[in-house]
Amino acid sequence: MLFSALWNPNLFKMHLHYKMIFVLLFFTSSALATKCPTLDHLRDATLSQVDSYSAKVTWINDSSIVDWSNCVSTVDILVNNLIESTVRGEVSSAIVNMEPCKSLFVEIRMNIREDYIEETGHKVIASKKKFKTFLSPNFTLDATEYISLVQKSKFEAELSLKFDKVVENLTCKKVSRIEITVDEVGKDGERSRVHTNETETSRFIVWKLPLKSECVKHFVNIRLHGFGGTQPADLELSLQSFDSREGTPIDLKVVDTMTDKVSIEWKKIPGKTFKKLIFLSNDFGAF
Secondary structure (H helix, E strand, O other): OHHHHHOOHHHHHHHHHHHHHHHHHHHHHHHHHOOOOOHHHHHOOEEEEEEOOEEEEEOOOOOOOOOOOOOEEEEEEEEOOEEEEEEEOOOOEEEEEOOOOOOEEEEEEEEEOHHHHHHHOOOEEEEEEEEOOOOOOOEOOOHHHHEEEEEEEOOEEEEEEEHHHHEOOOOOOOOOEEEEEEEEEOOOOOEEEEEEEEEOOOOEEEEEEEOOOOOOEEEEEEEEEOOOOOOOEEEEEEEEOOOHHHOOOEEEEEEEEOOOOEEEEEEEOOOOOOOOOOOOOOOOOOO
């Protein structure tokens, strides 16, 4: 009678449920705590440029899932066999000094605690990778000689460039991507953005650029983006759009004038036009 009064099946089930959860969490925690890294883990380590003179080394991408602190005492980061940084076992990344424009060997060296040397079979687990940081990109002094900006139709221009000729020292001032923007100048003199485009690098690059309005001035900006911590480089070109129905644009200049004749030369200019060409003659006679 007393047992029946004290017995509550719902309370018993709840007690058993929480006991099972506690046991599961205990074994799960123990498994995580004693987990040790392997060489395969270090092969997945990543390096990224912080700026031209430093790099970030990451060997645990998600520290909430993996905890090696009970197994690893410290982690040494070496650059060309010299220790640049030493951190505790629970740390997942470190910043090291680099010399820009030089390929250096970056080594991650994990020092295993004595209690786990037998389990891992190693006192030290290490992996080495080659890495290089870069300076800010820049244009060459004669870059404009290898860039062409031409209006191809009423509302389209074409921009082309020889990449290896317009960028200075590609091996040291590497470019990650190129950004192109097109602005047009309104009647009020204000500039407004009409187009933005990004592309990867290649030896010869051609872009089709939309022109929103005819017979207005456009500014085309080429921006070179580098890697982490570097400053972009900009080169701006201008283009006076025209109505393609007006005919072939020319550049006109007077070469020689005399009392009885005029000598004139002309040449084509991409992206420019003259709506009217008027000759005024006084004593020169009809031309």
